[in-house]
Amino acid sequence: MQTEKVIDFIVNWLKSYAENAKMEGFVVGISGGVDSAVTSALCAKTGLRTLCVEMPIHQAANQVSRGREHIQFLKENFPNVSSTEVNLTSVFEQFKAEVPQTSSQALIDLSLANSRARLRMTTLYYFAGIYRYLVAGTGNKIEDFGVGFYTKYGDGGVDLNPIADLLKSEVYTIAKALNVPESILNAAPTDGLFGDSRSDEDQLGASYDELEWAMEMAEKGKQSNDFVGRQRVVFDIYRKLNSANQHKMLPIPVCKIPLKLKH
Structure with a gap:
């Protein structure tokens, strides 16, 4: 893969799309994983305003710290990058308290995991609405078009996706070229939706x-x-x-x- 040319191609595509849509920039959910790190870095390189949003819901400390390390790197290198945190833990707990939980525990756990992703999608679109931003997706090719490893109308609910034609291995190649922190590159991929240490490989x-x-x-x-x-x-x-x-x-x-x- 011609890494630098691929990066330039995606960045130009993002910028052209936003300008043609007459939007002001991008909003990206930051998870502490490589996909959101690459997506946010590509958005930042457009020069358009890029908002990185942390949305913890009982999040593991190492996921939070990885995400913050990456956001700090972006803000130090791109003046168009800003960040905010919306802690959705209490919202999620209130949601749990209001809905019935009368099915099997496995189905309840899965439904609640998907609900986390949908709460985050709602949050991203709130910021997109008030700032005239596009919600940038973070799913790679194997997730989006291979095994469908994402939440429908959760992390799958986006305006555009700059990395959906990249395999996971290609995302890592791009990440290294973009100087994504080693802590993210070395971390086992996880969706972080179950509140435990299970990895994507464990689930898949x-x-x-x-x-x-x-x-x-x-x-x-x-x-x-x-x-x-x-x-x-x-x-x-x-x-x-x-x-x-x-x-x-x-x-x-x-x-x-x-x-x-x-x-």
């Missing part, structure tokens, strides 16, 4: 490198019986997640009424 059952391989094999038309051992396991994980999460990747189904029924 495979690493991003493995899933990138499976995505490539699927695009080449390979089938499960083409592989054995761990490769077959990973390929099956990828195909299962890709199939189950198509509802996130495809346009919303619309019931098209026959014209003869409308007259």
